[in-house]
Amino acid sequence: MRIIDEAAVEDIALGAAVLGTGGGGDPYVGKLMAREAIRQYGPVELYTLDELDDDDLIVPAAGMGAPIVIVEKLPAGDDMIRAFQALGKYSGRQPRGTMSIEAGGLNSVMPIYVAARLRIPMVDCDGMGRAFPEIQMTIFTAHGITASPFAMSDERGNVLLMDTVSNAWVETFARSCVVHMGAEGMIALYSATVRQLKEASIHGTITLAENIGKTVRNARRAEANPVDAVRAAVDGFLLFRGKITDVDRRIEGGWNKGTAAMGGTGAYAGRELLLDFQNEHLAARIDGEFAATVPDLIAVLDNETGEPITTEALRYGMRVAVIAFPCAPQWREPAALQLAHPRYFGYDVDYVPVEERFG
Amino acid sequence: MRIIDEAAVEDIALGAAVLGTGGGGDPYVGKLMAREAIRQYGPVELYTLDELDDDDLIVPAAGMGAPIVIVEKLPAGDDMIRAFQALGKYSGRQPRGTMSIEAGGLNSVMPIYVAARLRIPMVDCDGMGRAFPEIQMTIFTAHGITASPFAMSDERGNVLLMDTVSNAWVETFARSCVVHMGAEGMIALYSATVRQLKEASIHGTITLAENIGKTVRNARRAEANPVDAVRAAVDGFLLFRGKITDVDRRIEGGWNKGTAAMGGTGAYAGRELLLDFQNEHLAARIDGEFAATVPDLIAVLDNETGEPITTEALRYGMRVAVIAFPCAPQWREPAALQLAHPRYFGYDVDYVPVEERFG
Numbered sequence: 001m002r003i004i005d006e007a008a009v010e011d012i013a014l015g016a017a018v019l020g021t022g023g024g025g026d027p028y029v030g031k032l033m034a035r036e037a038i039r040q041y042g043p044v045e046l047y048t049l050d051e052l053d054d055d056d057l058i059v060p061a062a063g064m065g066a067p068i069v070i071v072e073k074l075p076a077g078d079d080m081i082r083a084f085q086a087l088g089k090y091s092g093r094q095p096r097g098t099m100s101i102e103a104g105g106l107n108s109v110m111p112i113y114v115a116a117r118l119r120i121p122m123v124d125c126d127g128m129g130r131a132f133p134e135i136q137m138t139i140f141t142a143h144g145i146t147a148s149p150f151a152m153s154d155e156r157g158n159v160l161l162m163d164t165v166s167n168a169w170v171e172t173f174a175r176s177c178v179v180h181m182g183a184e185g186m187i188a189l190y191s192a193t194v195r196q197l198k199e200a201s202i203h204g205t206i207t208l209a210e211n212i213g214k215t216v217r218n219a220r221r222a223e224a225n226p227v228d229a230v231r232a233a234v235d236g237f238l239l240f241r242g243k244i245t246d247v248d249r250r251i252e253g254g255w256n257k258g259t260a261a262m263g264g265t266g267a268y269a270g271r272e273l274l275l276d277f278q279n280e281h282l283a284a285r286i287d288g289e290f291a292a293t294v295p296d297l298i299a300v301l302d303n304e305t306g307e308p309i310t311t312e313a314l315r316y317g318m319r320v321a322v323i324a325f326p327c328a329p330q331w332r333e334p335a336a337l338q339l340a341h342p343r344y345f346g347y348d349v350d351y352v353p354v355e356e357r358f359g
Numbered sequence: 360m361r362i363i364d365e366a367a368v369e370d371i372a373l374g375a376a377v378l379g380t381g382g383g384g385d386p387y388v389g390k391l392m393a394r395e396a397i398r399q400y401g402p403v404e405l406y407t408l409d410e411l412d413d414d415d416l417i418v419p420a421a422g423m424g425a426p427i428v429i430v431e432k433l434p435a436g437d438d439m440i441r442a443f444q445a446l447g448k449y450s451g452r453q454p455r456g457t458m459s460i461e462a463g464g465l466n467s468v469m470p471i472y473v474a475a476r477l478r479i480p481m482v483d484c485d486g487m488g489r490a491f492p493e494i495q496m497t498i499f500t501a502h503g504i505t506a507s508p509f510a511m512s513d514e515r516g517n518v519l520l521m522d523t524v525s526n527a528w529v530e531t532f533a534r535s536c537v538v539h540m541g542a543e544g545m546i547a548l549y550s551a552t553v554r555q556l557k558e559a560s561i562h563g564t565i566t567l568a569e570n571i572g573k574t575v576r577n578a579r580r581a582e583a584n585p586v587d588a589v590r591a592a593v594d595g596f597l598l599f600r601g602k603i604t605d606v607d608r609r610i611e612g613g614w615n616k617g618t619a620a621m622g623g624t625g626a627y628a629g630r631e632l633l634l635d636f637q638n639e640h641l642a643a644r645i646d647g648e649f650a651a652t653v654p655d656l657i658a659v660l661d662n663e664t665g666e667p668i669t670t671e672a673l674r675y676g677m678r679v680a681v682i683a684f685p686c687a688p689q690w691r692e693p694a695a696l697q698l699a700h701p702r703y704f705g706y707d708v709d710y711v712p713v714e715e716r717f718g
Binding site: 090157161165173176 | 445
């Protein structure tokens with residue numbers, strides 16, 4: 001067990017923005033909430049799975065909706081506690097702790113808020129090792145853990161509970177309801193025992209996010225090249241450097257969807273990178289050829305500061321570096337890969353691990 | 360208490376089709392289910408509110424969705440029982456009986472299925488005295504009874520529970536989910552005690568439906584004019600006789616929506632009636648002038664047999680009579696009227712009780 005204090009929240013949020021691959025919601029919002037909760041209720045205890053009892057029940061807590069909205073409309077916090085507690089009441093089992101459904105973006109730090117306010121442990125693992133736009137896209141699903149019972153609440157006080165026949169049905173119903181909630185709802189789901197999570201989660205991802213954050217912070221302090229520091233911290237590859245020439249962005253079905261185009265600079269002059277996103281980056285094409293796709297991670301970094309840029313912050317004229325890095329190995333097992341395959345997102349291509357293209 | 364047997368189901372269903380004002384789902388489907396349940400589990404006991412204990416909890420059961428779909432896709436029954444039992448489990452209180460949310464259409468007889476299968480009483484009252492397309496449009500709402508906790512299930516086995524801050528929010532979330540259920544879901548909602556229902560429901564409406572059904576049946580047997588018999592049984596007014604010249608029908612947001620046009624025959628020759636519907640008939644205009652609107656009831660009857668015709672059965676060339684009759688007086692109280700006012704449905708007119716126009 002180790003303590004997550006306000007400083008740790010800073011590093012986790014920075015690293016989670018890299019793992020968020022442009023989406024998952026800007027961790028800035030979650031960071032504010034987590035810091036405030038730690039100030040008010042005290043620091044959070046982060047446990048490894050081995051430090052907990054195999055029968056302990058862990059319930060992830062998260063935000064759901066269009067990141068572009070969540071950033072504008074700071075969650076009240078009560079809605080998240082309401083969803084978390086409604087799930088416990090419905091399932092008739094007291095959760096021992098909470099965790100991140102996704103280590104990328106906002107949802108990396110949102111459970112810190114829950115853990116601080118309810119004085120319960122947070123567990124150092126998650127269900128994605130990154131962020132993904134749909135609820136069923138988790139290593140949990142690939143291992144047969146159900147998203148149901150599922151609880152959802154909004155700022156008005158509405159509570160929805162779902163018990164569905166598949167994780168994809170939770171996605172269908174919840175996505176449709178979150179649109180009516182103003183594209184922002186707080187959720188609790190994927191209750192699992194520590195025993196299950198030992199098999200069915202990605203371990204140590206909060207620590208991973210924190211380490212990425214620390215690396216970037218140290219590089220900035222040392223005036224080293226922060227883009228290079230991020231790339232090295234995630235064992236990644238530089239795909240492109242350039243200037244954003246066009247951003248096409250819309251809210252569709254409760255998601256941020258769109259494409260950003262970049263014209264190359266320096267060694268990349270004369271080339272074009274097209275980046276597609278659905279909350280998160282899905283695929284990067286350079287001069288029409290796929291350079292990286294889901295489930296591998298693609299991050300857009302500010303070329304000077306190394307700061308990861310979310311899809312909602314992409315603007316014409318920004319100078320950026322695009323890096324890609326391998327997903328957690330669990331995503332490459334068949335049951336998991338089919339949940340987040342490029343074909344699921346409408347790309348008629350095979351998945352080629354990024355290190356095979358650039359390694 | 361009196362017994363509802365298979366013969367009574369026939370009469371209730373026929374009367375409920377008149378009270379369904381073109382919608383509420385063709386009671387034929389509910390009738391088949393109710394008859395089958397009575398055959399298998401025995402007849403149902405129908406109680407007046409006075410025969411039950413004031414503290415007894417009554418939970419209405421109903422189908423929700425586009426009638427045009429429900430007619431094609433006979434509900435399995437298990438989905439309705441699943442919703443009813445999920446609600447009892449969630450609220451932690453055992454329902455003593457069930458009742459109709461709406462005495463018009465399919466949902467008049469659906470609770471008979473639940474009462475027979477679970478061997479519980481059915482109560483002789485409802486929340487509308489007719490059918491209406493949206494969940495919050497009930498006398499219950501006008502009296503502060505909450506639609507929450509709300510349970511919904513589909514044929515696949517999905518279960519949704521809702522605890523919302525208003526009855527209109529149940530409508531919003533449930534309507535959005537029922538679309539994904541294939542426009543058909545089974546629901547349990549508006550739990551209330553007998554004490555509450557004495558104030559906040561329309562009494563004797565199952566008996567009313569049965570009496571309308573009997574009247575039509577007797578008129579047919581006596582070779583009397585069945586249109587006239589229906590009109591007399593509901594204390595109504597003949598608006599029009601004519602031939603359907605056009606039907607414009609679509610499924611939109613989980614509803615049947617559209618308009619039917621009729622050209623007058625006999626005394627109505629040269630005139631045109633336009634009938635708008637959203638699951639149920641909303642308004643009838645003759646030569647552009649409003650003749651009747653919600654919350655009063657409008658029924659389209661086969662000109663020969665007096666058989667009520669649902670909006671999904673309207674066809675070019677049918678010869679029909681259109682009657683209108685007063686809603687239950689509770690609908691004319693301010694809190695109720697605003698829930699089902701012509702303006703709520705987009706008509707920029709005041710509500711004029713039908714008997715003031717034709718009486």
